[in-house]
Amino acid sequence: MQVIFKIWRQNQNTVPHFQSYQLEVDPGMTILDCLHQIKWEQDGSVAFRRNCRNTICGSCGMRINGRSALACKENVGSELTRLNQIAHQATALAVNPGASSQPVMTIAPLGNMPVIKDLVVDMKSFWNHLSAVDPYVSSAARHISEREFLQTPEARSQLDQTGNCILCGACYSECNAREVNPEFVGPHALAKAYRLVADSRDQQREQRLEAYNQKDQGVWACTRCFYCNSVCPMEVAPLDQISKIKQQILDRKDAQSSRWIRHRKVLIHLVKQGGWVDERRFGLQVVSNSFRDLRGLMSLGPLGLRMLVRGKFPLGFEPSQGTPVVRSLIEAVEALEDQPS
Structure with a gap:
C-alpha cells in the first residue's frame, strides 16, 4: 500500500518543518x-536514533501520529487502525469529516526535550532528573566484597514492574507537569525512585521518602494526567x-506537614x-489550615467575594445519598493498603 510519511525536519535552534x-x-x-x-x-539526511530493533534499548522513542512510542514496536497496520478509529470519532462529532483518502503517518521528535536534528533530541534533562533521585541501591552489602545480598522471591517480585523500564523517554515526553515545571523530575525518575523504596536491600528508605516529598521536584508536582x-x-x-x-509519605506524615499532604488527607476525610x-x-x-495560616486565609477572601457576587458561593452542603457506600469503598481500599505486601 502507498503511505505518506510526514517527518519533522529541524536543525538545532532553527524553525522546524515537515517533509x-x-x-x-x-x-x-x-x-x-x-x-x-x-x-x-x-533521503540519507534524515536523522533518528535506533539500536536493538527489539523493544529492549529504548533508543527509537519518537512521537508517532501525536503519541510517544517506540518506532521498533509500532507497525503500519496497527497505526492505521488507530488512526481510522480516531477519524471515525471525528466524523461522528462532525470534526474535519473530509480527511484525505491516502494514509498519512506523522513522525515527530519526543517532547519536553530540545531537538538536536530531526527526530534526535537532547536528553540531558532526562538523565539529570533520573540522577536526581539517586537510582542506586544503598546498602552496606555493596561495600563488603565477596558477599551476596539475597532476597526472597516475594521481595524480588516487588521490583518486577519498575524493573521493566527501558528509559525510552516516552513518559517524559508526554508529561504535562514537566512541560510547565522544568524542575519536576518526571515520571521515569519517580518510577525508578519507587523501585528503590520497594527494594528490601536499600537502607535509605526514610531519607528517600523525605527527598521525594517535594512540591516542585517530587511526587506532589505530578498532575495525575495518566x-x-x-x-x-x-x-x-x-x-x-x-x-x-x-x-508511603502520607502514612508517615500528618496534615500539618505541608499543604499538599493536607490537601490529600482533608479530601479523603470530607468525601x-x-x-x-x-x-x-x-x-x-x-488553604487556611483551619485558621492557623492567616496568609492562606486572606488569599481566600478575593475568591470568596467573587463567588458571592456571581452567586456561586455554596451557602449550604447536602451530603450525597450514597455516602455510606462511598465511605465503605474508601475504607475497603484503606484496609487493602494496610495489608503487608
Missing part, C-alpha cells in the same frame, strides 16, 4: 523499518508507582463524611 515521503509499505512493517527505507533509499501510563511501552505504569510513593467534597470546609481546612 513528506511516499512509500510502498506492508502493514506488518514497523515504523522503524519505514524510516530505514526512507533514509537508505530516498499520559505516562498510556504511552509506556513496557507497562511500567509510572503514575501507579508515583501513587505508591505518595501513600468519607459527605460522599463528595464540602468546598467551604475544604478551602478553610486546606
